[in-house]
Amino acid sequence: MATGVIVVDAGGDIMLCNAAIPRLFRISSASVPIGMPFHGFLRALAPVVGWDEARTVRIIDNHRLWMTRSEPTAVRHHFDNGSVLSIVCRPLADGGAVLTYDDVTEAVVHARESRKHETRAEDSERSFRLLVKGITDYAIYMLNPDGTVANWNAGAQRAKGYTEDEIVGRHYRVFYDVADQAAGVPDRNLATALREGRFEDEGPRYRKDGTSFLAHVVIDPIFEEDGSLLGFAKITRDRTEHFHNAERIAHMARHDALTGLPNRVQFVERLDDAIGALAGAGGKVALVNIDLDGFKQINDTHGHAVGDTVLKTLAQRMTADLREGEIIGRFGGDEFVALKSYRHAGELEAFIARTQGALSESIDLQHCNLVLGASFGVANFPADADSREKLMSNADLAMYRAKAALIEKVCFYEASMDEAEREKxxxxxxxxxxxxxxxxxxxxxxxxxxxxxxxxxxxxxxxxxxxxxxxxxxxxxxxxxxxxxxxxxxxxxxxxxxxxxxxxxxxxxxxxxxxxxxxxxxxxxxxxxxxxxxxxxxxxxxxxxxxxxxxxxxxxxxxxxxxxxxxxxxxxxxxxxxxxxxxxxxxxxxxxxxxxxxxxxxxxxxxxxxxxxxxxxxxxxxxxxxxxxxxxxxxxxxxxxxxxxxxxxxxxxxxxxxxxxxxxxxxxxxxxxx
Missing domain, CATH: 3.20.20.450 (EAL domain)
Known part of the structure; x- marks a missing residue:
């Protein structure tokens, strides 16, 4: 019977399963879909092969252990019906593993079949080589001891642009830039792999057309049975998209998704920085809480899509003329916040006037024109507070006083507000x-x-x-x-x-x-x-x-x-x-x-x-x-x-x-x- 092959990715899900697996375990091919968790596959086998819960858990734990090892694991599994499978688990350097399954029942029962077992093992190795050759998400290839490329898989061609005929026999230094080549970085990396048993790095590598990509590289030395160096196994994965995704995630963690303004996390950090910069330098930091007037009615009357357009427009207007020491952020809803580092009162007054002007200009939409205003609550450090938390609280108090006022739309914090709040x-x-x-x-x-x-x-x-x-x-x-x-x-x-x-x-x-x-x-x-x-x-x-x-x-x-x-x-x-x-x-x-x-x-x-x-x-x-x-x-x-x-x-x-x-x-x- 043909060798069964299952490839498990780093997340533990099946990414490849050949046709031999259903035949080996006497199950339908539909019961082993691509993307199925591997432990789920083992659990699905339990009633078919007669495993109880304890044995199933033990088998799942064994497979997880094999996948974490640096070397392949080969075992024979004896089933209750007398059949025996040879299982080989070969971990991949970037996580996951390739598992091959061979029915060796006859070899175990009949010693004379030992040669057939060896043949099957060789077939398994050949299947593994063919599988590696066919993988396209990873560049997997061998280097000779001198650093020249010995073989080449489809993933390597996809990642680096060279065909097998073009690259085999050339030194792998061609994947590095000129400066790294001159500095001897490629040879130094091989030396590290020999000395420490592995070299792993993430950095730029270059394709045939000269373009670069962010690569995660693992180099493992491979030895003959007598201990002599056979060469190096090299696995490269293109991490460019992952890096860009990570950058996007990092940006989202610190910015408001709708307006792109600093969110609470980033704004508080920058407020702390502004307060810290005052030490020994003098000056003041004003925190301004801004609450839009009538925004809820816009959402209720015109819909949330129009409300979102209004928020984005106002954010763009407020930030269009920002100057040094000025930051505008959004904490959510119609709640904006600003800070201004300044020395003279006129600087703060000018900033507030600019911001008020940006918020009070008409917003021309297809079906209507909207004019909003806003209530401003202002608190100053260090005059009104001795900590960031107190400063934010006092700006809030001032903003609520401004919202309650009929005419005054900019309200500066006063100590009496604290007394009123305590009374409440x-x-x-x-x-x-x-x-x-x-x-x-x-x-x-x-x-x-x-x-x-x-x-x-x-x-x-x-x-x-x-x-x-x-x-x-x-x-x-x-x-x-x-x-x-x-x-x-x-x-x-x-x-x-x-x-x-x-x-x-x-x-x-x-x-x-x-x-x-x-x-x-x-x-x-x-x-x-x-x-x-x-x-x-x-x-x-x-x-x-x-x-x-x-x-x-x-x-x-x-x-x-x-x-x-x-x-x-x-x-x-x-x-x-x-x-x-x-x-x-x-x-x-x-x-x-x-x-x-x-x-x-x-x-x-x-x-x-x-x-x-x-x-x-x-x-x-x-x-x-x-x-x-x-x-x-x-x-x-x-x-x-x-x-x-x-x-x-x-x-x-x-x-x-x-x-x-x-x-x-x-x-x-x-x-x-x-």
Whole structure:
């Protein structure tokens, strides 16, 4: 039977398997696909040849050991059916191995067949030589003791351009440049191989046409049985593509994939270098955090492809006029960062002005023109921080202050920001403790009334926090902190549970509960609402959930799915603070709102503000056409009430009917929910 040959690459996968292998092991050729892990092939053989798990593991471990040796390993494997295979594993210098399999059953059983065994071994060697000759990914050839080429395989011809007739008999120094040849590098490498048993190197080698490539070279001395030098086995692999891939990977590890700007890793290194360069030299380093204004709306409105184009365009503009000591980087999303090494304040001011100009220029696209701005937070070393970490933190604080400002878009760090941040952190910790104790929060309720008869038609639940040391803390202060620290979800769950329980106990016809954007962003809200209604016994139609448009723009599809599921239970949905923020008609069209709550900013001077009157009338008409009730907030005077009644507003809420109080202090006029 013919010799079975399997070639395993450095990664342990089969890269060649001849037709004899399936016949030797009595398996189908399809069960030994190219690319199959070699250990997987051995495992596939186990049930065919009768190996148990322990024996299979031992055989796999043996093969792995053979492939790591510097010399070939030859063994005979005896199968349970009496057959015997001669297995020879010849490791390749660059990893992997060539394995040959010969059926030597007859040779073992019959001593007179010994000659046949030798013949098969010779055939195996011949197969190995033929295999080496046919390999194209590696240049594998022999050198005579004097360094002349003795033979040549297809891989050598492919890598170096010489045919066998052109190169055999010539000294292998032709693969080196002139300087290396003059310095005796080729002969020195052979001497190293003789002295140390192997020479291995990676460097430039030259083809017949004079072009160079990056080569990984291994030279092993080969000896006769009597110890005399037969020559050298030389394996060369073209590593040029690998080198270029490595360069690309190294570049990707230090640069933003979209814009090509330094990423966080590289930017932080260069920031450290800039800070280190100040030692003994004077000067300052400014760190500038840059957050684009309105970028999310660009993504939502025009798509991420346009958003990517905007980011790349802005990156190119900001870096077009960079000067010494200036770096622009990107940390992800719409977050850019810059540093400026400088001595005089005017240098920093000029850099910020250039960067602002680059960000505020119009971006002309095929279907639209976009104009963005940005918020800048600036912190200086060493004036504002004594470490890189503190500098980055302070620049962040300044940037968030700039984002919150209505006019000032460049904000420099001030020590008071640290105090404000510490105060926020302390309040956040107090919030979590208050949630654990459960006795600091309570609900007040504000009446919602019909305009026509002024009867109570519902109540809005309003969260209050009585701090044990600070007293009452305004929701305007603690709600944003709860949202930033994550406590808002637990708070929202408590408000929903408490309001529903009170409404069910007192038989209220409608109780309105506010939802935060974080609550609406989690699909678990659907289950929480259903479970709360079941647990408290409140009828679904008695509950109204109020959301702002800001809460739905982050992920419209998710928010729409959640609200439709809640609406299907019979729960009403209201859009709160309408007229502020985005207030798009698209939102009213898409979402299943039952009620529009007109923001108090439009009712404050309603009697005297013509524009506010026009807006209120327009919203009332819009609500009527969409079959949505409209409730006006902030009603405090009879004159406001009179205008709203004349304009056709059906529902109102405000201090005209009393301030928010506990249910115990309010007159309950609602009918039972039944």
């Amino acid at each position: 952190r302390k309040l956040a910790a107090d919030l979590w403790r208050a949630l654990e104790h459960g006795d600091q929060f309570y609900l007040d309720y504000q009446e919602q009334r019909s305009v026509s008869g002024q009867e109570i038609i519902g109540y809005e639940a309003l969260l209050r926090w009585r701090h044990p040391e600070r007293g009452l803390i305004s929701p305007v202060r603690f709600i944003p902190i709860a949202e930033s620290c994550g406590a808002i979800v637990a708070l929202g769950d408590w408000v929903l549970e408490t309001a529903c329980r009170e409404a069910a106990r007192r038989g209220l016809t409608r109780i309105a509960v506010n939802l935060s954007p974080l609550q609406l962003g989690n699909v678990s809200l659907i289950g929480k609402v259903r479970e709360t209604l079941t647990r408290t016994g409140l009828a679904p139609h008695c509950l109204e959930l109020e959301i702002t448009e800001t809460a739905v723009i982050n992920d419209r599809e998710r928010a729409l799915h959640i609200l439709r599921q809640i609406k299907a239970m019979g729960v009403a949905i209201a859009i709160d603070d309408f007229g502020t923020g985005f207030s798009s008609l698209e939102t009213l069209r898409l979402f299943p709102f039952d009620r529009i709550k007109l923001d108090r900013s439009f009712t404050t001077d309603l009697e005297h503000d013509g524009k506010a009157q026009a807006f209120v009338k327009a919203i009332l008409m819009l609500g009527a056409s969409l079959q949505m009730a409209v409730l006006a907030e902030g009603v405090e005077r009879e004159t406001q009430m009179a205008f709203l009644a004349g304009a056709g507003c059906g529902e109102v809420q405000g201090f005209l009917f009393g301030r928010p109080r506990s249910l115990e202090h309010l007159t309950i006029q609602a009918e039972s929910c039944g």
